[in-house]
Amino acid sequence: MRRAPDPPDSLTAVDPREWTRAWLRVIASPSVKCVGFAVCSFADYGSGAAIRPGIALLRQVCGGMGNKTVIESLAQIRDWGFIWRYSEGSKNGRAAKADIYRLTYPADTSAIPMLSPDWLPPVENPPEQVSSGHLFLLDRPVYHVS
Numbered sequence: 643m644r645r646a647p648d649p650p651d652s653l654t655a656v657d658p659r660e661w662t663r664a665w666l667r668v669i670a671s672p673s674v675k676c677v678g679f680a681v682c683s684f685a686d687y688g689s690g691a692a693i694r695p696g697i698a699l700l701r702q703v704c705g706g707m708g709n710k711t712v713i714e715s716l717a718q719i720r721d722w723g724f725i726w727r728y729s730e731g732s733k734n735g736r737a738a739k740a741d742i743y744r745l746t747y748p749a750d751t752s753a754i755p756m757l758s759p760d761w762l763p764p765v766e767n768p769p770e771q772v773s774s775g776h777l778f779l780l781d782r783p784v785y786h787v788s
Contacts, residue, residue, distance in 0.1 A: 646691030646744055649726040653746035657690045658682050661745040665724060669755035669764075676704045677715035681725060682745060690745030693725070697740075723748025 649655055656664075665678050680703045686692045695703070700712045707715075719725050726746045731739030748754070757763060 646686075646689060646742075647728050649728070649744060649746050652749050653723050653726050654749070655690055655726075656745050656747050658685045658687055658745060661685075661690060661724070661747065664747055664756075667757040667759070667761070668722070668724070669757065670718070671715075673704070673707060673711050674715045674718050677707075677712055678719050678724065680704050681716070681719070681743060685743075685745050691728075691742075693743040693745070694731075694740040696731075722754050723750075 646655075661682055662679075665675075665682065668675070668678070670678070677700060680700055681693055681695070683703075684693045684695045697709055697712050700716075701707050701709065704712065716725070720727060723746055725743045727741050727743050729742035731741050755764060
């Protein structure tokens with residue numbers, strides 16, 4: 643298997659285990675969460691790359707979702723930086739060729755609705771930032787315990 647390209651500097655490639663720990667904390671609609679977990683299940687376990695199930699298969703494994711729902715969910719996950727598309731199937735001149743994705747973690751998560759590392763809901767105007775050696779904890783707002 644050919645090595646997948648590295649993502650842009652704003653994203654870090656992660657394996658499915660690390661990606662899942664972060665994705666569990668993302669606050670999203672059920673369809674976006676479901677598509678995210680389905681996409682992750684198709685990733686290469688060591689690199690998080692080579693994800694290419696295609697829309698038709700994702701529709702089926704996500705309980706028969708419509709094309710539009712799957713496409714919009716993938717777009718949201720891409721916009722947040724949790725997946726990176728490194729090959730667009732339709733741009734390769736072949737119809738029905740699937741896009742290829744890689745699991746990633748965004749450098750800036752400030753605009754993504756997420757639970758804290760302690761599973762607390764986000765708060766408005768957090769006072770400071772927390773950093774850690776773990777990607778899924780990087781640059782997350784401090785959360786208040788009630």
